[in-house]
Amino acid sequence: MRTVEFEKLVSERGIDLGELAEALERVPPRSAARLSDRERSVLRRMGIDPDGRSDVPVSAGIARRAQLEADCLSVNEVADLLGRDPSRIRQRLGGLQRSLLGWHRQAGAREWLLPRFQFDLGLHDAPEWARLLRALPHADDTSPAALVRWLTDPQTHLDGRSRAEVLVIDDELDALLAEAATFGMVP
Structure with missing residues (x-):
């Protein structure tokens, strides 16, 4: 998605880009979010693939929260x-x-x-x-x-x-x- 399309989308949804940026800054970088072997083991026992990627990006959750708050x-x-x-x-x-x-x-x-x-x-x-x-x-x-x-x-x-x-x-x-x-x- 191009920047212009993204900006149009958030504008149509009434989402403030500044608030979205602030929220994204609080998300740790991938390297900081590494799981320990013990944490990975616990997730696997729960049936969760610790290496799997989410189908729902963090930004979508942030956007939903912003809409809810609005x-x-x-x-x-x-x-x-x-x-x-x-x-x-x-x-x-x-x-x-x-x-x-x-x-x-x-x-x-x-x-x-x-x-x-x-x-x-x-x-x-x-x-x-x-x-x-x-x-x-x-x-x-x-x-x-x-x-x-x-x-x-x-x-x-x-x-x-x-x-x-x-x-x-x-x-x-x-x-x-x-x-x-x-x-x-x-x-």
Whole structure:
């Protein structure tokens, strides 16, 4: 892909090249990412070829994350939207009683990102939403992109609806909680 094509692609997707460059700078060079013999052995026992190349380049993951972040709201934006104090929004993001989906933009940072879909669908005040969130790993402890996909991608077993849509429309919380218990498990 030529540079011009790449720049057009990221521009169409709303990705900031500066942020992409910063993220790529944090990826260690191949020589620095060598695995020890012990690490290679562990990977082989898990059925992973340590010498294999990924079908999905790192830049694609970075681009997906940038798209995801572009469709998120800040704590202050959510506070304005809901007419609440920002401290109350932060309380709802953490701890055992979390009731909003969000994650920190960067590990160790204080800036929260909250995906817009939970407000668009009216889930933000639903007790079922809070129960489902508490059944899932905290977004900072997993891949936020994978978690959002799990919640928002259409599912054939749900008649083409997403889990978030099912939660809004139907009373299938128990089934969703059972599925949440398997989030992140390899089928």
